[in-house]
Amino acid sequence: MRRTFASTLLAMCCLLVGARVCTVRPGGTSITEALAITMECDTIRVLKGTYREGALTVQRPVVLLGEGWPVIDGGGTGEVIVVNASHVTISGFVIRGTRVSDMNDNAAIKCIGVTDIAITGNRILHCFFGIHLSNVARATIADNEVIGDEAVSETRRANGIHLWKCNHVYILRNTAIHHRDGIYLEFVTDSHVDHNTSAYNSRYGLHFMFSHRDSYTHNLFHDNGAGVAVMFTRDVTMTDNRFERNRGASAYGLLLKEINDAHIERNLFTDNTVGLLVDGCNRADIRDNRFEANGWAVRVFANSTAAHYEGNVFTGNTFDMTTNGDLVLSTLQHNYWDRYRGYDLDRDGVGDVPFRPLSVFALVTERMPYAMVLSRSLMVNLLDQSERLIPTLTPATLEDRAPLMRPPTPGTPTTMNTKGRTAP
Amino acid sequence: MWKVYKYTLLDLARNRFALGYAFLLLLVSLGLFLLEGDDTKALISLTQVVLALTPLLALVFTIIYFYNQYEFTVLLAVQPLRRQAILRAQFLAITTALVVSFLFGVGLPVIAWTSNAIGWTLLLTGTALTAVFCALGISIAVRQRDRAKAVGVGLVTWVLMVLVYDSLLLWLLFTFSEYPIEPVIVPLAALNPIDLSRILIMLKIDLAALLGYTGAVYQHFFGSFGGMVVSFLALLLWTVLPAWGAVRAFVRKDL
Numbered sequence: 001m002r003r004t005f006a007s008t009l010l011a012m013c014c015l016l017v018g019a020r021v022c023t024v025r026p027g028g029t030s031i032t033e034a035l036a037i038t039m040e041c042d043t044i045r046v047l048k049g050t051y052r053e054g055a056l057t058v059q060r061p062v063v064l065l066g067e068g069w070p071v072i073d074g075g076g077t078g079e080v081i082v083v084n085a086s087h088v089t090i091s092g093f094v095i096r097g098t099r100v101s102d103m104n105d106n107a108a109i110k111c112i113g114v115t116d117i118a119i120t121g122n123r124i125l126h127c128f129f130g131i132h133l134s135n136v137a138r139a140t141i142a143d144n145e146v147i148g149d150e151a152v153s154e155t156r157r158a159n160g161i162h163l164w165k166c167n168h169v170y171i172l173r174n175t176a177i178h179h180r181d182g183i184y185l186e187f188v189t190d191s192h193v194d195h196n197t198s199a200y201n202s203r204y205g206l207h208f209m210f211s212h213r214d215s216y217t218h219n220l221f222h223d224n225g226a227g228v229a230v231m232f233t234r235d236v237t238m239t240d241n242r243f244e245r246n247r248g249a250s251a252y253g254l255l256l257k258e259i260n261d262a263h264i265e266r267n268l269f270t271d272n273t274v275g276l277l278v279d280g281c282n283r284a285d286i287r288d289n290r291f292e293a294n295g296w297a298v299r300v301f302a303n304s305t306a307a308h309y310e311g312n313v314f315t316g317n318t319f320d321m322t323t324n325g326d327l328v329l330s331t332l333q334h335n336y337w338d339r340y341r342g343y344d345l346d347r348d349g350v351g352d353v354p355f356r357p358l359s360v361f362a363l364v365t366e367r368m369p370y371a372m373v374l375s376r377s378l379m380v381n382l383l384d385q386s387e388r389l390i391p392t393l394t395p396a397t398l399e400d401r402a403p404l405m406r407p408p409t410p411g412t413p414t415t416m417n418t419k420g421r422t423a424p
Numbered sequence: 425m426w427k428v429y430k431y432t433l434l435d436l437a438r439n440r441f442a443l444g445y446a447f448l449l450l451l452v453s454l455g456l457f458l459l460e461g462d463d464t465k466a467l468i469s470l471t472q473v474v475l476a477l478t479p480l481l482a483l484v485f486t487i488i489y490f491y492n493q494y495e496f497t498v499l500l501a502v503q504p505l506r507r508q509a510i511l512r513a514q515f516l517a518i519t520t521a522l523v524v525s526f527l528f529g530v531g532l533p534v535i536a537w538t539s540n541a542i543g544w545t546l547l548l549t550g551t552a553l554t555a556v557f558c559a560l561g562i563s564i565a566v567r568q569r570d571r572a573k574a575v576g577v578g579l580v581t582w583v584l585m586v587l588v589y590d591s592l593l594l595w596l597l598f599t600f601s602e603y604p605i606e607p608v609i610v611p612l613a614a615l616n617p618i619d620l621s622r623i624l625i626m627l628k629i630d631l632a633a634l635l636g637y638t639g640a641v642y643q644h645f646f647g648s649f650g651g652m653v654v655s656f657l658a659l660l661l662w663t664v665l666p667a668w669g670a671v672r673a674f675v676r677k678d679l
Contacts (some may be wrong), residue, residue, distance in 0.1 A: 367601070370609050373619075376468075
């Protein structure tokens, strides 16, 4: 993929230097004419101005370059740019004027059944779908701003960046706000989603399903209606992301549903109703994440197996970890819990008594949410304390046998010499 | 009345216990803020202390002080003074002294470290709780002949409000979990002044968790300005009613 990207760049440079370039300016040749198959040029420079030509269809390999932010206005008739050819680059445009439709997925830029696409540095404003790729291989979507209309209700919104049945796609440094889902991937494999910001979307910041072997790093998801939901996927890597302020009755920083073999590392979960919800996940490796000031830092459903939590930091959460059953098939080790009141006689940095993150009150609210009204009352505190000493109601297996005494400093590996101590 | 108020207050200013109370609170607050790195966490711990300690000490102190002043009260009662005025003045003086102690002990550190919404709510509810339990204390003290018995009744009242009431609520929740008990449980909790204060503070702290699930309902009610006004009116009622009862009982009492 990286090679493809490089070659695309190289091709672009060659074209700019010596290739056949035609220039579109307001009042001159229209973009539609420049895009005609009979035209010889392979690079189209579009100068500053507003172009209202209805839906543009790209039928041949071409580089569309906007200079001085030319505006392409679809006029609200349907799509704006439809790409039906491979090896197409679209860069430097302001695109607007899609039509909201229940029948068609009208998009600012739509690519169907093609390969080697680059969509970089565009501003897509108040569109229905922003960038829509369907059955595309090898694409780069980078540095775009996909900004919906805040005033539009959720039923009239669509996804900012929408990919269906794609592979080898790079989604880099984009901003998606005020859409339904910021970034939506379905059947998208071997792809990378890095350094994006997805915020204020009415549903999910990031939503993917059946998208195997993808990685998500350094993204920021905040203030989305329901946070981030990822489902039915194998081999996901999510590192260094931030999940912030996703609040609401069914909002999650990150919801993992039926995810196998995931690596969730070094993410930051702040101020979410539920930081991380783990539902039916197998072999998730969850380490070195920070959970700060969430309502529920981690909720693990009992149908999850073989998850391993290590080196995570839990501070200032109302509940650190809850589960809905007696069966706990996950392991916890070397996490830092701000509620831990143990001691460390041998001074190896690891507490000598185990920590039970599941408080009995968390268990109660799991069954009766309205019991939240008793949160932080003296009675509840006493109940929790006594349960910590003599666990009777909470599952005994949900415990961190070797909790850290102080939070690990960022950047240092958490796997430390523990003198032969092993995870349960 | 104001003369009695003035002299009672002057006496209270010399009272070792009232001073001790102020410094105890100051010690606790400073300790929490200095030892705990995170100010918000310190504030949460302080909230727990205030919610439990303030009512207890206000109750016990009011009762004991009333008995210590008993002879002076009798002396005043033979003067051409209205009995209502005497008790009202004493109640107001005790409340003033304890509120000042509270604001000194808790208010100063809270304002110094975290003058945010949580801090201000804590100070407001702490003040209200002090007044409520002074009123309860004096109404208990007036009605009992024996000091030890009055203190006992005070302690029982405290345990009832802090522990038993919440346990009952939890039991209610469990027992009637099959029924739509939700609309009832919040008003029920709000009937207890300690719970009401706790809910008011908690709404500021546990916002994230509360917004999830059913918390939105609480947020709508208690979070709104109207809800705040209603809550503080309820606390005021908790002060006025026992105090009024105490005055009535005192007027009829055979001293």
